[in-house]
Amino acid sequence: MSKQIVIIxxxxxxxxxxxxxxxxxxxxxxxxxxxxxxPSYCRCVISDFLAGKVTEDKLIYRSNEFFKENNVELKLxxxxxxxxxxxxxxxxxxISDNKAEDKKARSAKLQFDYDALLLATxxxxxxxxxxxxxxxxxxxxxxxxxxxxILQFVTMxxxxxxxxxxxxxxxxxxxxxxxGLDVKVIIRSPNVLSQVTDKTxxxxxxxxxxxxxxxxxxxxxxxEILGNGxxxxxxxxxxxxxxxxxxxxxxxxxxxTEIISETEIKVNEGIxxxxxxxxxxPNIYAAGDVAETFDVTLxxxxxxxxxxxxxxxxxxxxxxxxxxxxxxxxxxxxxSVEFFDLPLVSMxxxxxxxNHETLSKIYNNDYKKVVIEGNRLVGAVxxxxxxxxxxxxxxIRDKIxxxxxxxxxxxxxxxxxxxxxxxxxxxxxxVK
Amino acid sequence: xxxxxxxxxxxxxxxxxxxxxxxxxxxxxxxxxxxxxxxKSLPRIKINFSKDKNYPMSCRHCKDPKCVSACMAGAISxxxxxxxxxYDEKKCVGCWMCVMVCPYGAIRPNKKVKIxxxxxxxxxxxxxxxxxxxxxxxxxYFEESxxxxxxxxx
Ligand SMILES: Cc1cc2nc3c(=O)[nH]c(=O)nc-3n(C[C@H](O)[C@H](O)[C@H](O)COP(=O)(O)OP(=O)(O)OC[C@H]3O[C@@H](n4cnc5c(N)ncnc54)[C@H](O)[C@@H]3O)c2cc1C
Numbered sequence: 196m197s198k199q200i201v202i203i204x205x206x207x208x209x210x211x212x213x214x215x216x217x218x219x220x221x222x223x224x225x226x227x228x229x230x231x232x233x234p235s236y237c238r239c240v241i242s243d244f245l246a247g248k249v250t251e252d253k254l255i256y257r258s259n260e261f262f263k264e265n266n267v268e269l270k271l272x273x274x275x276x277x278x279x280x281x282x283x284x285x286x287x288x289x290i291s292d293n294k295a296e297d298k299k300a301r302s303a304k305l306q307f308d309y310d311a312l313l314l315a316t317x318x319x320x321x322x323x324x325x326x327x328x329x330x331x332x333x334x335x336x337x338x339x340x341x342x343x344x345i346l347q348f349v350t351m352x353x354x355x356x357x358x359x360x361x362x363x364x365x366x367x368x369x370x371x372x373x374x375g376l377d378v379k380v381i382i383r384s385p386n387v388l389s390q391v392t393d394k395t396x397x398x399x400x401x402x403x404x405x406x407x408x409x410x411x412x413x414x415x416x417x418x419e420i421l422g423n424g425x426x427x428x429x430x431x432x433x434x435x436x437x438x439x440x441x442x443x444x445x446x447x448x449x450x451x452t453e454i455i456s457e458t459e460i461k462v463n464e465g466i467x468x469x470x471x472x473x474x475x476x477p478n479i480y481a482a483g484d485v486a487e488t489f490d491v492t493l494x495x496x497x498x499x500x501x502x503x504x505x506x507x508x509x510x511x512x513x514x515x516x517x518x519x520x521x522x523x524x525x526x527x528x529x530x531s532v533e534f535f536d537l538p539l540v541s542m543x544x545x546x547x548x549x550n551h552e553t554l555s556k557i558y559n560n561d562y563k564k565v566v567i568e569g570n571r572l573v574g575a576v577x578x579x580x581x582x583x584x585x586x587x588x589x590x591i592r593d594k595i596x597x598x599x600x601x602x603x604x605x606x607x608x609x610x611x612x613x614x615x616x617x618x619x620x621x622x623x624x625x626v627k
Numbered sequence: 628x629x630x631x632x633x634x635x636x637x638x639x640x641x642x643x644x645x646x647x648x649x650x651x652x653x654x655x656x657x658x659x660x661x662x663x664x665x666x667k668s669l670p671r672i673k674i675n676f677s678k679d680k681n682y683p684m685s686c687r688h689c690k691d692p693k694c695v696s697a698c699m700a701g702a703i704s705x706x707x708x709x710x711x712x713x714y715d716e717k718k719c720v721g722c723w724m725c726v727m728v729c730p731y732g733a734i735r736p737n738k739k740v741k742i743x744x745x746x747x748x749x750x751x752x753x754x755x756x757x758x759x760x761x762x763x764x765x766x767x768y769f770e771e772s773x774x775x776x777x778x779x780x781x
Pocket of ligand 1: 207
């Protein structure tokens with residue numbers, strides 16, 4: 196039966212939902228809304244765009260042709276402002292520049308009725324509650340537009356301060372450094388990437404960043420951003436003042452749930468979904484950074500705001516909207532980054548704790564650690580040599596009993612051959 | 628689709644497959660000349676040596692490819708017609724997400740040129756060079772649908 200499907204957000208989750216729906220259903224009408232002004236792009240790659248490593252056209256994830264070929268009505272610069280689950284309706288407004296001038300056109304609300312709705316609104320940067328945070332020159336780092344705005348300032352700046360030493364903060368720092376700026380990263384925690392990986396690996400990365408001219412101030416917070424209109428400096432909690440013209444707020448992200456705040460849709464940290472990616476309203480689904488899914492290593496619901504998860508969750512919600520009943524196999528923290536030639540992979544649980552046994556090995560810049568709970572692998576960290584890291588992910592995801600191979604986990608070439616007898620071979624590889 | 632399979636009972640671990648692969652993917656395409664290539668060509672097939680057996684491994688061109696969902700640069704895609712996993716080097720930014728999610732460890736980073744090393748079935752030549760190079764026929768290349776027949780013959 197032909198339906199009307201509305202998807203809010205045309206990034207990783209929204210696009211893969213379109214793919215999944217069109218695999219089964221060529222008839223239903225699909226409308227995709229985005230409050231951005233660019234067709235879907237590779238959000239994670241904006242740091243390479245900032246660095247000057249890639250050009251804007253290379254960021255395209257799915258071009259306008261994709262939406263045309265799939266018979267999707269893509270409404271860019273269209274911001275959903277309210278979801279009405281009783282009327283099965285999304286209310287939105289046109290926020291394109293020309294309309295912004297014309298108040299009357301702007302206030303004319305658009306309405307989109309749906310049989311099924313996918314909330315794929317992603318997340319937005321958290322801005323710390325700081326005096327001066329609204330000054331010109333303070334940026335979040337989430338969109339192409341953010342990047343372009345930052346680049347406008349780069350030409351006139353010599354120093355940038357990045358607040359926060361997570362993945363996004365460090366990627367912004369890297370990009371700005373490549374543009375020739377002096378970059379200082381100000382972090383409250385004792386080391387970088389404290390939400391991503393363990394201390395030992397974080398210190399290796401931190402050392403590499405420092406060696407390449409990125410200054411890292413740990414155990415410090417900013418208390419105020421100074422300047423009249425434009426930024427002149429930031430003041431730290433020890434009253435030290437650092438002159439700078441750019442501030443990047445990279446203190447984490449928050450799921451974009453405002454548009455459903457007046458509905459009965461359940462929200463915890465993110466939108467709560469069941470294993471079919473469905474919210475507590477039967478025809479409303481959520482996927483990607485906005486959704487809170489079951490974390491297979493923590494054993495509880497969690498927001499794992501990561502690109503691969505957004506794609507997988509989008510795929511499952513799309514298929515289920517089209518009549519399938521596919522279950523999502525859950526999420527987990529997993530990151531892969533490389534700074535100045537030093538790669539890091541971190542997955543699952545990485546912190547030491549009483550409930551876990553950890554095995555680790557370090558030589559020079561090569562570090563490997565595994566975290567074990569009972570007879571299961573629940574986490575792994577690799578620095579330097581990241582070959583075969585996916586094999587660890589397989590062991591974690593499939594909850595394989597590793598007691599037989601425990602003594603081999605840290606071997607340099609531990610790989611699929613070592614786990615072959617323990618798993619179900621999904622793709623045949625060996626005829627004998 | 629036609630896929631590469633391995634016979635662990637036959638593999639001697641001689642690495643002829645690795646060499647043939649590296650040569651055919653090099654700029655020079657010849658062993659003697661390849662040595663002086665600026666960026667060393669790395670084999671996309673690797674033998675995992677485990678206990679007493681040798682396990683060759685290369686991209687499985689999976690039905691449900693984890694690398695495709697994970698590729699945050701949109702560089703890896705699946706050709707729905709042929710079933711092959713395609714890779715667009717121009718879009719790749721060397722983030723190693725594909726390495727992190729490949730359950731077979733069949734994708735490795737080429738750290739120098741920042742691209743993943745992954746079997747492309749030698750599509751440009753027509754036939755995987757590792758298959759040709761294997762002196763003991765431990766590497767075979769045939770339609771997935773033939774798999775059951777091959778197994779039952781043995
Ligand atoms: C600099 C950077 C680096 C990153 N690096 C990595 C990495 O290395 N690995 C990794 O796994 N992840 C990384 N991420 C995270 C990754 O980008 C996200 O997990 C992914 O984009 C989530 O996809 P999504 O579709 O859920 O949401 P998003 O990509 O956030 O897209 C949501 C879209 O919906 C739009 N939208 C929101 N509200 C509305 C509304 N009311 N009306 C209309 N449209 C709306 C938004 O503007 C946006 O376009 C990175 C992110 C950034 C910013």
